[in-house]
Amino acid sequence: MVARAFQLYLLLTAVFAAVVDFEEAGAKADDSAEEVEWKNGALLNQSLAALRPGDVLQVPGKTFYLMGGIQAHNLAHVVIRIDGTLKFSDKKKAWPRIGGKVLPCMRFQNVSNVTFTSQQRGTLDGQGAAWWGYLRYLENEENRPRLWEMDVVKDVMVEKLLLTNSPYWTTWFTQVDGLEIRDADILNRRNGRRGHDLWNLGAFNTDGWDLQGTNVWVHHSKVWNQDDCFTVKGSSSNMLFENIEASGLGLTIGSQGGKDVVTNITFRNVYMDRTYKGIYMKFRDVDKDEVSIIQNITYDNIYMKEPEQWAIWIGPAQQSDSRYFWEGHPCSLLWPSMPGAQCHPSERGIYRNILLRNITIDNPKMQPGVIWAGKSFPMKNLTFDSVRVVNWHKRKADLRYRVCDGVDSASALAIGGTSPTPACFRSNGSELLV
Numbered sequence: 001m002v003a004r005a006f007q008l009y010l011l012l013t014a015v016f017a018a019v020v021d022f023e024e025a026g027a028k029a030d031d032s033a034e035e036v037e038w039k040n041g042a043l044l045n046q047s048l049a050a051l052r053p054g055d056v057l058q059v060p061g062k063t064f065y066l067m068g069g070i071q072a073h074n075l076a077h078v079v080i081r082i083d084g085t086l087k088f089s090d091k092k093k094a095w096p097r098i099g100g101k102v103l104p105c106m107r108f109q110n111v112s113n114v115t116f117t118s119q120q121r122g123t124l125d126g127q128g129a130a131w132w133g134y135l136r137y138l139e140n141e142e143n144r145p146r147l148w149e150m151d152v153v154k155d156v157m158v159e160k161l162l163l164t165n166s167p168y169w170t171t172w173f174t175q176v177d178g179l180e181i182r183d184a185d186i187l188n189r190r191n192g193r194r195g196h197d198l199w200n201l202g203a204f205n206t207d208g209w210d211l212q213g214t215n216v217w218v219h220h221s222k223v224w225n226q227d228d229c230f231t232v233k234g235s236s237s238n239m240l241f242e243n244i245e246a247s248g249l250g251l252t253i254g255s256q257g258g259k260d261v262v263t264n265i266t267f268r269n270v271y272m273d274r275t276y277k278g279i280y281m282k283f284r285d286v287d288k289d290e291v292s293i294i295q296n297i298t299y300d301n302i303y304m305k306e307p308e309q310w311a312i313w314i315g316p317a318q319q320s321d322s323r324y325f326w327e328g329h330p331c332s333l334l335w336p337s338m339p340g341a342q343c344h345p346s347e348r349g350i351y352r353n354i355l356l357r358n359i360t361i362d363n364p365k366m367q368p369g370v371i372w373a374g375k376s377f378p379m380k381n382l383t384f385d386s387v388r389v390v391n392w393h394k395r396k397a398d399l400r401y402r403v404c405d406g407v408d409s410a411s412a413l414a415i416g417g418t419s420p421t422p423a424c425f426r427s428n429g430s431e432l433l434v
């Protein structure tokens with residue numbers, strides 16, 4: 001009965017549903033004056049607040065400059081169609097703040113059965129160049145706007161969009177239950193160079209899809225950025241990432257901490273061109289009375305073309321949380337190249353039931369990886385099946401994992417032509433046959 005009544009409700013709302021055009025509602029295109037940005041931003045706030053079930057909000061195929069801090073609450077059964085570009089202000093001083101902290105470009109709270117789409121390819125542009133760089137990092141640190149936040153997300157579709165030039169994390173979708181992302185790309189780079197040099201890496205913290213929750217399917221999406229590309233965060237489960245391309249800090253789980261549990265995550269059919277990291281699972285330091293778990297994880301059919309840093313990293317987070325960016329929390333970004341740089345495994349992070357299968361690391365710039373847990377909870381049931389380095393042009397003696405430690409060797413298996421075999425794994429000899 002309830003379902004019936006609800007269907008009737010939807011039918012009735014469909015009859016009275018409206019297509020709201022952003023420009024017809026008063027938005028002004030192609031004008032980046034600050035007053036226009038404020039007016040367009042306020043209008044987007046109002047237009048979102050006015051949406052009723054069945055409505056479509058349409059941004060026509062032009063460029064609209066707007067101030068950030070866009071907020072929408074309790075949206076349900078609507079379509080947001082972006083045919084043009086929403087370009088967020090680069091006027092940092094004017095940016096809305098609460099208690100000194102900048103608001104994100106857009107934030108949606110409690111969204112259900114909402115489709116974000118386009119009739120062509122819509123663009124969200126954060127004009128990140130105004131916020132990126134080493135000197136600006138010392139000034140703003142991480143007080144930079146995320147491009148798109150959503151919290152409490154139920155049955156949402158994101159498609160046919162380009163998210164670009166994000167000042168900080170591109171997305172941060174939390175408490176998700178039911179999300180599909182397809183044919184939607186992320187691009188955060190400072191120039192066209194194919195790779196991640198120090199200049200491009202200065203677009204700090206420009207994470208791609210940062211997702212926390214359950215029942216997520218991401219496919220046919222490309223990310224090129226300077227931090228984690230496709231990222232499972234917090235406590236999360238039942239996520240599938242497939243038929244994707246990524247170049248940046250990789251296919252990431254973490255950094256986990258607190259009591260986070262991650263389970264049943266698959267990445268498969270992935271092409272990674274000159275990525276910085278490839279497969280990247282990471283724990284922060286976990287408090288004394290807590291443990292954090294990453295389990296039941298599969299990485300399958302992944303090709304890395306000329307990875308520039310670590311192709312495989314299963315260990316502590318290699319990152320810094322402060323302006324002292326050379327410090328490790330818990331593993332320094334400068335480890336191991338700078339003598340004295342700190343790096344230690346996370347003692348209360350648990351890795352178990354992890355399968356890497358059919359992974360090709362083609363002509364890496366560095367040794368293939370790091371596999372590193374603490375002594376209290378060694379990694380259990382770790383399988384490398386056909387994980388191979390090909391076109392190794394450096395010294396033969398260096399063709400080995402840089403660290404292989406804190407692993408329960410009895411349940412760590414290298415099979416299917418895995419080469420090189422991580423030193424702390426058991427190998428039943430099958431790799432010699434291939």
Ligand SMILES: *[C@@H]1O[C@H](CO)[C@@H](O)[C@H](O)[C@H]1NC(C)=O
Pocket residue numbers: 037038040041042043045067068069070071096103
């Ligand atoms: C949009 O609304 C939020 C919440 O009321 C507000 O903080 C923000 O400044 C508004 N943004 C613009 C551009 O008006």
Ligand SMILES: *[C@@H]1O[C@H](CO)[C@@H](O)[C@H](O)[C@H]1NC(C)=O
Pocket residue numbers: 074075076110111112
């Ligand atoms: C979330 O949004 C739905 C639909 O608009 C509404 O019914 C529900 O009360 C909202 N939940 C909260 C916690 O505000």
Ligand SMILES: *[C@@H]1O[C@H](CO)[C@@H](O)[C@H](O)[C@H]1NC(C)=O
Pocket residue numbers: 010053054055076077078079113
């Ligand atoms: C989702 O919303 C659309 C309108 O955008 C509506 O036609 C459809 O029936 C809704 N689906 C569910 C399951 O409520």
Ligand SMILES: *[C@@H]1O[C@H](CO)[C@@H](O)[C@H](O)[C@H]1NC(C)=O
Pocket residue numbers: 215216237238239240264
């Ligand atoms: C694992 O996640 C997938 C979705 O990616 C889901 O289809 C499957 O049922 C989940 N398995 C378990 C045991 O929950």
Ligand SMILES: *[C@@H]1O[C@H](CO)[C@@H](O)[C@H](O)[C@H]1NC(C)=O
Pocket residue numbers: 263264295296353
């Ligand atoms: C994780 O995998 C183990 C063994 O494969 C299985 O017993 C367990 O049910 C799985 N847990 C989840 C939450 O998928």
Ligand SMILES: *[C@@H]1O[C@H](CO)[C@@H](O)[C@H](O)[C@H]1NC(C)=O
Pocket residue numbers: 301302303358360
């Ligand atoms: C292994 O992965 C590659 C992509 O790197 C794919 O082309 C190939 O079909 C996969 N092989 C198997 C046996 O799945």
Ligand SMILES: *[C@@H]1O[C@H](CO)[C@@H](O)[C@H](O)[C@H]1NC(C)=O
Pocket residue numbers: 296353354355381383
């Ligand atoms: C070991 O992990 C694999 C997935 O890699 C899983 O299928 C298997 O059930 C796990 N074994 C145990 C004993 O948990």
Ligand SMILES: *[C@@H]1O[C@H](CO)[C@@H](O)[C@H](O)[C@H]1NC(C)=O
Pocket residue numbers: 415428429430
């Ligand atoms: C090696 O291990 C694999 C997977 O467990 C198994 O299929 C294969 O038969 C084993 N080979 C030998 C020589 O024991």
